[in-house]
Amino acid sequence: MTGAGTAERLAHHLLDGAPADPIGDEITAWLAASSRFRVFADAHRDKIRKKLRTATEAEARRDVRAELRVAHLLLADRRIELAFEAQGSAQGGPDFTVTYRGERGFNLEVTRLHRAPTDAVHGGPLLAKLRQLPPSVPNVVLVAIEGDSARAFDIAGATRALRARADAKDEAFFASRGFAGTRSFYQRYLRLGAVLAWCEGAAVDDRAVTWTNRSARIAVPERAVRACLASLRATTSGS
Numbered sequence: 001m002t003g004a005g006t007a008e009r010l011a012h013h014l015l016d017g018a019p020a021d022p023i024g025d026e027i028t029a030w031l032a033a034s035s036r037f038r039v040f041a042d043a044h045r046d047k048i049r050k051k052l053r054t055a056t057e058a059e060a061r062r063d064v065r066a067e068l069r070v071a072h073l074l075l076a077d078r079r080i081e082l083a084f085e086a087q088g089s090a091q092g093g094p095d096f097t098v099t100y101r102g103e104r105g106f107n108l109e110v111t112r113l114h115r116a117p118t119d120a121v122h123g124g125p126l127l128a129k130l131r132q133l134p135p136s137v138p139n140v141v142l143v144a145i146e147g148d149s150a151r152a153f154d155i156a157g158a159t160r161a162l163r164a165r166a167d168a169k170d171e172a173f174f175a176s177r178g179f180a181g182t183r184s185f186y187q188r189y190l191r192l193g194a195v196l197a198w199c200e201g202a203a204v205d206d207r208a209v210t211w212t213n214r215s216a217r218i219a220v221p222e223r224a225v226r227a228c229l230a231s232l233r234a235t236t237s238g239s
Contacts, residue, residue: 007031010042018052023065030068036075041068044084059114066112066144067095069200073231074098080227087134094132094139100224106138106193108228117145117153117197123162126195127177130188138220140228142196149206150199156211162189189213193220198232208232 011028018024031038041048048068055061074080079101087093094107109129125143133139145153165173166182166189179185193216198208208229212220 007038010038010045013045014041014049014052016049016053018049019056019061021061023061026065027068030072034072034075036078037072040071040075040082040084047085063112067110070108070110070142070144070198070232071096073234074228076234077227077231080224080231093134098140098224098228100221100227103221103224104138106140106220106224107133108140108142109133110142110144112144113146113153117147123158124177126158126162126192127179127185130185130192131178133188133191135191136218138193138216138218139191140194140196140220140225141192142198144198144200146201147199149202150197150209151206152199153197155195155197155209159195159211159213190215190217192216193218194225196225196228196232204233204235 007028011024011031014027015024031041051064051067052061055064071082071084074082074096081099083097083099085093085095086097094109096108096110097105098108099105109132111125111129113125126141129141133141143153143155162185166185169182171181174180174182174185179188190213192213194213195211196208197210199206210225210229212225
């Protein structure tokens with residue numbers, strides 16, 4: 001069967017029972033364009049199908065789209081390998097495990113802002129994801145935003161705001177967001193190696209930026225992060 005035929009058959013399986021919208025057409029096109037993405041999607045077909053079927057609200061559908069688009073773009077680099085929800089979705093672990101040739105693997109958790117990036121300076125989008133970062137391994141959070149530039153999400157400002165609250169012993173703030181106080185926040189914060197902001201519709205130079213947590217207990221491999229940035233900034237995907 002041709003690549004196009006395989007893509008159509010796989011897309012039919014993934015999208016069976018899912019709401020009909022342009023996201024389905026995009027996924028079908030990505031499958032047809034990239035053999036590596038087809039292999040990835042086929043290996044995780046049941047997980048992806050479940051995500052698509054249960055994401056009935058528009059925002060939830062766009063969240064799933066962001067995850068799959070990130071996978072599609074990263075797999076354009078043949079030096080990058082991806083595992084999907086290696087720790088299991090029930091445990092709330094990171095979305096992907098990324099392995100870059102010759103480097104230590106790291107976790108990549110993808111989240112999408114549902115509001116303007118300038119409204120996220122308080123760090124709220126990062127807080128929820130910190131709770132999902134496991135110890136003893138490098139961790140990266142990718143924040144997908146809409147607009148004209150990934151730089152619209154001030155990552156450094158958001159992390160400074162969170163640290164300022166922790167330094168001020170604002171126990172109530174962190175407790176209301178699922179942490180056992182400021183100590184718990186810092187334990188999780190030290191697991192965060194880097195944050196990527198990604199704006200798919202931006203010009204190439206503004207499409208993806210990174211911030212590195214110099215306080216992290218385990219650093220993220222720099223070459224691997226640079227490769228991910230290059231993939232996220234790409235306008236086309238490889239095969």
